[in-house]
Amino acid sequence: MNEKEKERHKRYMRQWRKDHVESVKASKKKWKEENPDKVKKDRENWKNKNKDKMLLYKRRHMRKWRENYPEKAKEYEKSCYEKYHEKILHGVKLYRQKNPQRTRAHKRIWYLLVTNQIKKPTRCSCCGIPGNLDGHHENYDRQDCVIWLCKKCHFYLHRKPDPGQRVVEEGKEEG
Ligand SMILES: [Zn+2]
Numbered sequence: 001m002n003e004k005e006k007e008r009h010k011r012y013m014r015q016w017r018k019d020h021v022e023s024v025k026a027s028k029k030k031w032k033e034e035n036p037d038k039v040k041k042d043r044e045n046w047k048n049k050n051k052d053k054m055l056l057y058k059r060r061h062m063r064k065w066r067e068n069y070p071e072k073a074k075e076y077e078k079s080c081y082e083k084y085h086e087k088i089l090h091g092v093k094l095y096r097q098k099n100p101q102r103t104r105a106h107k108r109i110w111y112l113l114v115t116n117q118i119k120k121p122t123r124c125s126c127c128g129i130p131g132n133l134d135g136h137h138e139n140y141d142r143q144d145c146v147i148w149l150c151k152k153c154h155f156y157l158h159r160k161p162d163p164g165q166r167v168v169e170e171g172k173e174e175g
C-alpha cells in the first residue's frame with residue numbers, strides 16, 4: 001500500500017465508523033466481554049499512568065456523595081472506624097497471646113519508667129543516634145535488664161536468626 005492508498009483507506013475507515021456507530025459500539029462491547037482480563041489490565045495501566053487524575057476524581061466523587069447522602073456518609077465513616085478499631089484491638093490481643101513473655105517484659109519496662117526506677121536515654125545504645133528508642137530485652141527472664149535501641153538497630157537485632165550472633169557492646173547497656 002502506498003501513501004495515497006493508505007490515506008484513502010484511513011478516510012474510508014473513518015467514514016465507515018461514522019456510518020456504523022452502533023455496530024462499532026457493539027463489537028467493542030463484545031470484545032470487552034470476551035476479554036475481561038485485557039480490559040482489567042488496560043484499566044489498571046490507565047490508572048497507574050493517571051494516578052493524579054484518579055485521586056482528583058475520587059475526591060470529587062466522595063465530596064459529591066457526602067453532600068448528597070450526609071446520613072449515609074456518617075454511617076460509612078462510623079463503620080470504617082469500628083472495623084479498623086476492632087482489627088487493631090484484635091491484632092494487639094493476638095500479639096499478647098503469642099508473646100506472653102514479651103508482653104510481661106514490656107509491661108515491666110513501662111512500670112519501671114513511670115515509677116522513675118529507670119530512665120530512658122536519649123541516644124541509641126548501639127549506634128548512638130538520638131531519637132525515639134525501643135526498650136529491648138536480651139533475655140526475658142531478666143526483665144529489668146533493658147537495652148535502649150533506635151528502630152533501625154532494634155529491627156536489625158531481631159532479624160538475626162541466631163541469638164548467639166547478637167552482639168551488643170558491653171558497657172553501653174542500660175539498666
Ligand atoms: Zn541505633
Ligand SMILES: [Zn+2]
Nearest residue numbers: 135136137154
Ligand atoms: Zn527487642
